[in-house]
Amino acid sequence: MKHLFLLFLLPLMAIQSQTKIRLGDGTYSSNKVLYTIDGNKVRLGDGIYSSNKVLYTFDANKVRLGDGTYYSNKVLLTIDGNKIRQGDGTYFSNKVLYTIDGNKIRQGNGTYYSNKILYNIDGSKIRLGDGTYSSNKVLYTIDGGLSITKIASLLYLVL
Numbered sequence: 535m536k537h538l539f540l541l542f543l544l545p546l547m548a549i550q551s552q553t554k555i556r557l558g559d560g561t562y563s564s565n566k567v568l569y570t571i572d573g574n575k576v577r578l579g580d581g582i583y584s585s586n587k588v589l590y591t592f593d594a595n596k597v598r599l600g601d602g603t604y605y606s607n608k609v610l611l612t613i614d615g616n617k618i619r620q621g622d623g624t625y626f627s628n629k630v631l632y633t634i635d636g637n638k639i640r641q642g643n644g645t646y647y648s649n650k651i652l653y654n655i656d657g658s659k660i661r662l663g664d665g666t667y668s669s670n671k672v673l674y675t676i677d678g679g680l681s682i683t684k685i686a687s688l689l690y691l692v693l
Contacts, residue, residue, distance in 0.1 A: 553678030
């Protein structure tokens with residue numbers, strides 16, 4: 535469930551109709567396309583064909599399982615401002631998984647030192663940990679545009 539990564543790419547999605555999430559550092563053919571974001575749908579692999587299964591659907595501030603915004607499509611995550619919550623709702627019972635702090639994604643609820651920085655968004659690159667140094671490994675490259683909240687959601691779910 536580390537695919538929340540895609541949620542952070544939402545603002546850039548307005549620029550391009552398709553956004554691709556590639557493994558590693560680069561947009562070359564050698565950087566395998568793991569997911570394609572087509573509008574509000576997150577598809578497996580490179581493409582928007584019926585063979586590219588829809589894993590998740592962004593429905594306003596919710597992330598649903600599968601292809602659709604129906605009641606039968608279970609709500610997995612709720613985007614609550616700069617927080618990514620588990621399940622359907624913004625209540626105390628909906629655990630805060632990630633907090634977005636600028637270009638950083640922190641673990642849990644808060645922007646304190648005790649909330650470990652898990653990921654750093656460095657332009658189109660998603661880096662492990664706090665920093666943009668070569669020691670901060672590039673895990674994924676975003677080829678297109680996506681909001682940081684969508685990226686965070688996808689990091690949690692699939693990446």
